[in-house]
Amino acid sequence: MIGIVDYRMGNIKSIASMLRKIGAISKIVTDPGELYKAEKIILPGVGAFDEGIRCLKQFGFWHVLNELVMQGKVPVLGICLGMQLFGISSEEGKSKGLGWIPCHIEKFNFSRRKDHDLLKIPHMGWNYVIPEKDHYLFHYVPDPMRFYFVHSYHYVCHEDEYVLASTNYGYNFISVIARDNIMGVQFHPEKSHKYGLNLLKSFVEFP
Amino acid sequence: MFRPRVIPCLLLYRNGLYKTVKFKKPRYIGDPINAVRVFNEKEVDELMLLDIEASKKGKEPDYGHIEDIVGEAFMPVCYGGGVKTVEQMGRLFSLGVEKVSIGSAAIENPELVGSASRIFGSQSVVVTLDITQKKISGKYCIAIRNGRQMTRLDPEEMAVKVQEMGAGELVVNNIDRDGTMRGYNHELILRIVRRVGIPVVALGGAGSLADIQMVISQGGAAAAAAGSLFVFYGKLKAVLIHYPSQSELSQLFEA
Numbered sequence: 001m002i003g004i005v006d007y008r009m010g011n012i013k014s015i016a017s018m019l020r021k022i023g024a025i026s027k028i029v030t031d032p033g034e035l036y037k038a039e040k041i042i043l044p045g046v047g048a049f050d051e052g053i054r055c056l057k058q059f060g061f062w063h064v065l066n067e068l069v070m071q072g073k074v075p076v077l078g079i080c081l082g083m084q085l086f087g088i089s090s091e092e093g094k095s096k097g098l099g100w101i102p103c104h105i106e107k108f109n110f111s112r113r114k115d116h117d118l119l120k121i122p123h124m125g126w127n128y129v130i131p132e133k134d135h136y137l138f139h140y141v142p143d144p145m146r147f148y149f150v151h152s153y154h155y156v157c158h159e160d161e162y163v164l165a166s167t168n169y170g171y172n173f174i175s176v177i178a179r180d181n182i183m184g185v186q187f188h189p190e191k192s193h194k195y196g197l198n199l200l201k202s203f204v205e206f207p
Numbered sequence: 208m209f210r211p212r213v214i215p216c217l218l219l220y221r222n223g224l225y226k227t228v229k230f231k232k233p234r235y236i237g238d239p240i241n242a243v244r245v246f247n248e249k250e251v252d253e254l255m256l257l258d259i260e261a262s263k264k265g266k267e268p269d270y271g272h273i274e275d276i277v278g279e280a281f282m283p284v285c286y287g288g289g290v291k292t293v294e295q296m297g298r299l300f301s302l303g304v305e306k307v308s309i310g311s312a313a314i315e316n317p318e319l320v321g322s323a324s325r326i327f328g329s330q331s332v333v334v335t336l337d338i339t340q341k342k343i344s345g346k347y348c349i350a351i352r353n354g355r356q357m358t359r360l361d362p363e364e365m366a367v368k369v370q371e372m373g374a375g376e377l378v379v380n381n382i383d384r385d386g387t388m389r390g391y392n393h394e395l396i397l398r399i400v401r402r403v404g405i406p407v408v409a410l411g412g413a414g415s416l417a418d419i420q421m422v423i424s425q426g427g428a429a430a431a432a433a434g435s436l437f438v439f440y441g442k443l444k445a446v447l448i449h450y451p452s453q454s455e456l457s458q459l460f461e462a
Contacts, residue, residue, distance in 0.1 A: 122330035
């Protein structure tokens with residue numbers, strides 16, 4: 001069973017719809033205790049960083065997630081804000097993130113570019129995702145990979161270790177991260193047609 | 208960056224899909240869920256769903272119906288129509304709506320834009336400005352309540368204001384061109400694009416793919432939305448839900 005964390009922030013129904021379409025058994029988990037039954041976890045997220053952290057704590061998911069993911073090594077896929085919550089902190093807010101990925105989240109900054117006033121923030125729309133390494137997450141996804149993005153903030157890592165893929169918007173930014181059982185995508189697979197369907201299929205079937 | 212977005216805009220009215228001309232004379236098009244399924248197959252970039260009855264009647268959004276429609280959509284959906292509070296917006300997001308558009312409410316209560324963007328993030332908050340041109344003076348002004356009520360508000364000033372309050376995107380909807388299929392109003396779009404840093408989506412008047420290409424390349428729009436273009440076909444405007452192929456769209460935007 002794939003557990004979709006319901007902390008009141010994210011496209012849980014769309015994710016559930018897509019998982020149903022690929023034939024995976026999933027459950028929208030509102031009671032944190034139920035997350036122990038999940039073989040894999042999806043942490044969705046739409047909205048602001050501090051609100052995300054607050055909701056994870058308020059709805060009782062903070063400790064359960066740390067236990068299952070860091071100790072239990074349960075595979076987890078973070079989506080958009082969900083992925084950002086795995087980091088140390090974000091420029092968007094004041095709260096500390098889960099800290100699973102030792103990177104920070106910063107706002108798009110085009111001030112160094114000559115055409116900076118032409119690039120709008122948020123980065124909103126379809127864009128290409130260029131893999132930097134091989135990973136089972138991309139197994140079924142057709143080439144060239146493209147997904148739907150809508151965000152103003154992105155990961156900044158000082159080492160390449162956890163960078164799985166990048167995307168270009170003004171400059172190359174990190175669009176997919178992975179560390180052992182922890183994976184995160186900045187884009188929305190549940191809003192990316194066949195690309196999203198295939199990414200979720202890969203997540204469900206592998207390793 | 209991938210090519211600019213091309214967005215079907217579907218009008219919800221009495222649980223069905225309808226199409227208007229200059230915001231009047233709604234004509235039945237079909238079932239929204241069927242339309243979404245067609246758009247899934249066509250790999251549509253994004254969908255806009257506007258409930259044209261909601262603000263007039265002061266109704267709550269029809270959450271059950273919206274949930275059904277959005278649940279079927281494998282592309283991002285922006286929903287608008289009668290949204291007045293952050294609670295309503297939160298509920299819509301929990302149903303799978305990607306972005307919520309506010310129209311009349313942004314005009315009557317600009318604070319809502321600020322609160323919403325603080326809670327949900329500005330990328331989730333869209334403001335739609337329904338604009339009409341006054342016949343005598345030629346001035347553009349904003350209309351609310353689905354075009355029924357004129358205001359004296361200048362669209363450019365309002366655009367700047369809602370951006371300041373935190374809107375992530377602006378839809379500029381030209382009432383006068385709605386359903387006419389004679390092209391977007393480039394002048395209006397360009398005026399607003401020049402004043403704001405957030406993406407501007409053009410809506411109202413698209414009659415062909417060439418119109419879409421032009422409003423982006425010449426009008427400065429970040430994306431183009433259209434209603435009639437994707438629900439009618441041919442001179443006699445037969446109802447047919449359709450959308451260009453991915454290769455037609457790539458060719459459209461090739462430099």
